[in-house]
Amino acid sequence: MWTLQFLGKFQGLLPLLLRLTVGASFAFSYGYGKIAPGGSFDGGRAFVAQGTAWAPLLYAGAWMEFLGGLALLAGLFTRWAAIGILAVAAYKVFGIHWAQGFAAHGGAGGGVLGYELPAAYAAMCVGVMVLGPGSLSLDRLFFQKAALNA
Numbered sequence: 001m002w003t004l005q006f007l008g009k010f011q012g013l014l015p016l017l018l019r020l021t022v023g024a025s026f027a028f029s030y031g032y033g034k035i036a037p038g039g040s041f042d043g044g045r046a047f048v049a050q051g052t053a054w055a056p057l058l059y060a061g062a063w064m065e066f067l068g069g070l071a072l073l074a075g076l077f078t079r080w081a082a083i084g085i086l087a088v089a090a091y092k093v094f095g096i097h098w099a100q101g102f103a104a105h106g107g108a109g110g111g112v113l114g115y116e117l118p119a120a121y122a123a124m125c126v127g128v129m130v131l132g133p134g135s136l137s138l139d140r141l142f143f144q145k146a147a148l149n150a
Contacts (some may be wrong), residue, residue, distance in 0.1 A: 015134030075137020081135025
């Protein structure tokens with residue numbers, strides 16, 4: 001009987017897959033567009049204008065999305081970066097999208113989005129925190145020897 005046990009050979013790649021997915025999404029799809037010169041931080045300004053968010057916190061969140069995403073891509077300070085991005089994702093779930101419900105609806109043309117996607121990112125961040133950076137990471141390159149001697 002075919003049991004898919006061969007997939008266990010790829011278990012070591014799971015941290016890399018999670019890091020690359022979350023890191024690229026947050027660094028380039030979310031963070032960079034907000035912090036780039038002439039970036040579109042319009043959504044953040046709208047939250048500040050409505051009084052639903054504190055401006056410095058939104059800017060810190062945008063930088064966390066970008067720098068935390070880059071850190072996850074590189075596998076550097078991986079668990080700390082995942083905690084920071086988890087905090088941003090939790091804010092997106094509970095502070096922005098909760099009222100719209102779970103499902104991401106509105107289609108490709110936009111519309112109101114539920115908390116489905118940020119909740120998935122939050123779950124992936126928890127996975128990164130539990131699994132660690134993996135063997136293909138700067139954390140392993142720089143800190144493995146220190147961790148072994150501790």
